[in-house]
Amino acid sequence: MTHSSTLARGGADTSAPSRRSRKRARRPGLSPKAVPYVLLLPGFLVIxxxxxxxxxxxxxMSFHKVGLRQIKAVNPAPAEFIGWDNYSQILDSDLFWSSLRNTVLFAVVTVALTLILGTLVGLLLNKLGPKMSTFVIVGIxxxxxxxxxxxxxxxxxxFDSDSGIVNWTLNLLPDWLSNLLFGRADWSGHPWFNDTLTLYFVLIVAVVWASFPFIAxxxxxxxxxxxxxxYEAAKMDGSGAVRTFRRITxxxxxxxxxxxxxxxxxxDFKVFTQLYLLAGGTVNRDAFNLSLWSYAEAFSSPPKMxxxxxxxxxxTVILLLITFVYVRQIVKTEDDIR
Amino acid sequence: MSPLARRRLGRAALNAAGVVVFLFAVFPVYWMVTTAFKPNDQIFTTSFIPFPSPPSMDHISRVFTKGVAGHSIWQYLFNSTLVALSAVVLGAVFALLAATAVARFRFRFRTSFLILLLIVQMVPAEALLIPLFTMVKRLGLYDQLLGLIIINVGLTLPFSVWMLRTFVAAVPKELEEASWIDGAGRFTTFWRVLFPLVAPGLVATSIFAFITTWNEFVYALTLIGDQGKYTMPVALQFFVGQRSTDWGGIMAASTLMTIPVLVFFLLVQRRMVSGLVAGAVKG
Known part of the structure; x- marks a missing residue:
């Protein structure tokens, strides 16, 4: 069946001597071979x-100097070719290392937490009764x-400093415990978004919260x-819960x-929206990750596109390298692709 | 402890864990909705008010009448709906044609096209922002919802084709063959046989594209400058002032923006997982 298709077969039976098919043979139309390309064309053009x-x-553009005059709608000035200058400027910038660090650390921590939490919840859902599991699924x-x-x-x-419920909850802790854990007892008015570390803490919580349900x-x-x-076979062979999990699940x-x-x-590598909003736009340069930095250079004045x-x-290069693994996995598991 | 008691205890512990997960997931949403219904003196307080008493419609009615950035929230809801619906309808046509091609035919470049789909899905939309911004600007589409619609068709199409092709492949070929034998033409077969059977999948795919477009933030932020043309996600940030934030208003607007997504989500949740994980999860 691999090299046949409905329409090609339909075309093939025009040789049959029935009246209907002779009528179809005369009908002007695409040759069956062209059909898939015609169907594909609009979508391919969009992509x-x-x-x-x-x-x-x-x-x-990354090899050119592109500013305001080059992006005008009317009579844009030609962009000046500057070779690898943009790239060497990136490597020389302190922002490169801080935003690369933010990007990578955030992705590593968030991916790990999301996968651990998501897997645990997935295992839990599998153990729960039907009613309880529906209840939890609707919740997540x-x-x-x-x-x-x-x-x-x-x-x-x-996490609002004055009226946020997190600071209120932290104030409920007994003073000695709060002092022991965080070195402070009074959380009233504690700002979470001024410091890059605590800003990223909130970002991690927010992103893990929103993405663990998909994993689960x-x-x-x-x-x-x-x-x-x-599982029945494993049980008969006397395999314990842990062993069954490791060897079968x-x-x-x-x-x-x-x-x-x-x-x-x-x-998580390219998180933008949540960071942009939590950091309050592009004012806090310490908080940049790569996508926010790219946006900030291109869209603040003067724009350095x-x-x-x-x-x-x-x-993109970093992400495509990672994607390569994904594509290989899909091509391997999905026999239908070849 | 007897085995029965132990089993009961185990079940109770699992259910308790389930409740904890439920609360962790739901609480922020609950807090968003309740804040929207709290009068300001119950919002700007240092004490814990679990439930608005009495619930107030002030913020909800205010975002509709006074709105934000000089326009009622109706305007932004309208813009968002217009952009999302147009992008979805356009995208659905392209996706259905392309999905039929890859699911029903074997041809040269088929595998290359499928791999291309996978790869372009992974290119971060944020990275394409700069070239697409200059393109939109040159075409005179800056500040126009049409520009945003076109961009969103492009952003959602690869995934839509990827997801839809499994639905097309699931329709038995024999049905179309039967239709051929009965003398139906190519178009009639497509429209009267394949299309009705693929329709549920097309709905699921379209809902996914709708949610993506409805939520889209970066492009709406950069391609639109005129406040009357903002979409909901962009309008939201104007509740945040230099000194203070209108928490009641922003929570009311966020709630309004979340409701359609939540409804759609519950409708297509199952199919979305299968689409995203593609072949990795069997069954």
Whole structure:
């Protein structure tokens, strides 16, 4: 069946001597071979114009000096070619190392926490009774569905210095305990968003909160697909819970995990909306990650589009290297792709 | 302890863990909604007020009448809906055609196209912002919702095709073959046989694209300068002032923006997981 298609077959039976098919043979139309290309063309053009061409343009811009005069709608001045200058400027900038550090540390911590929490909740959902698991799934759906802008705003409100509920809760702790843990007893008016470290702490909490539900539901789907006979057999052979988990559950969930890990890394590497809102735009340069830095260079005045593009190239290259693993995994598991 | 008692205890512990997860997930959303219904003296307080007493409609009605940045929230909801619906309808047409091509035909470049889809999905939208901004500006589409619509079609299309092709592939080929034998043409077969069967998948895919577009922030922020053309995510940040934030107003607006997404989410949750994890989860 691999090299046939409905329409090609339809075309083939025109040789049959029935009246109907002879009529169809005369009907002007596309040759069956051209059909898939015609169907594909509009979508491919959209992708080419809106994703591939800009990708090329991003690389080209990164070797040019592109400012206000070059992006005017009328009579734009030609951009000056400056070779690798934008890239050397990036490497020389202190912001490069701080934003690379922020990007990578944030991604590592957030991915780890999201996967651990998500997997635990997925395992829990699998153990719960049907009513309780539906109840929890509807609950985590609420976190998952909250739009990124609303996520950032809600967490900003929870961590508000004066009226935020987090500071109120921390004030409930007995003074000695609070002193022991955090070195302070009074949390009234404590600002969370002035310091980069605590800002990123809130960001991590917000992003983990919003992304663990997807991991949990995926792990649950993976667990449900493992045939129960395997577990029965393991039980008969006297395998304990831990051993069954390590020898049966984990290996069978491995393909799911590798996709989830890569997707999470990709999502968390380029986090923008939540950071932009929590950091209050581009004022706090210490808090930049690569995508916020790129945005800040390109869209503050005077705009340095070329430099911004170069930063975006660096981010994209890192992400495409990670994506390579994902694509390989998909091509391997999905036989239908070849 | 008897085995029965131990099992009961284990069940109770699991249920308790379930409740904790539920509370952690729901509390911020609960706090957002309740803050929207609290009068200001219950918002700007240092004490804990678990529930607005009595609930006040002040913030909700204020965001509709007075609004923010000089426009009622109606305007932003309208802009968001217009952009999302147009992008979804346009994208659905392109996605359905392309998905039919890759799911129903074997042709040269098919594998290359599928791999291309996977890779472009992974290119960060934030990185393409700069070239797309200059492109939009040159085409005179800056400050126009049309520009935003076109961009969102591009951003959502690769995933839509990827997700939709599994739905097309799930329709048995025999049905179309039967239709051929009955003398139906290519178009009739597509429209009368394949389309109705793929429709549920098309709805799920479209809802996903709708949510993505509805939530989209960076492009709406950079491609629109005219306040009357802001979408909801961008309008939200104007509740945040230099000195103080209008928490009641921003929570009311956030709640209004979250409701449609939440409804859609509950509708397509199952299909979204299968689409995202693609072939990795079987069954």
């Amino acid at each position: 080419a114009v809106l994703l591939l061409y800009p990708l090329y343009q991003m690389v080209e 759906m609420a976190a998952w569905a909250t739009p990124p802008t609303a996520q950032a705003i809600v967490w900003k409100w929870l 539901v995926s792990v649950l789907a993976g667990l449900k697909s493992i045939p129960s006979e395997l 984990l290996p069978l969930l491995k393909p799911v995990f590798s996709v989830l890990v890569v997707l999470s890394i990709i999502w 070329g430099l911004g593009a170069a930063i975006a190239v660096v981010l």
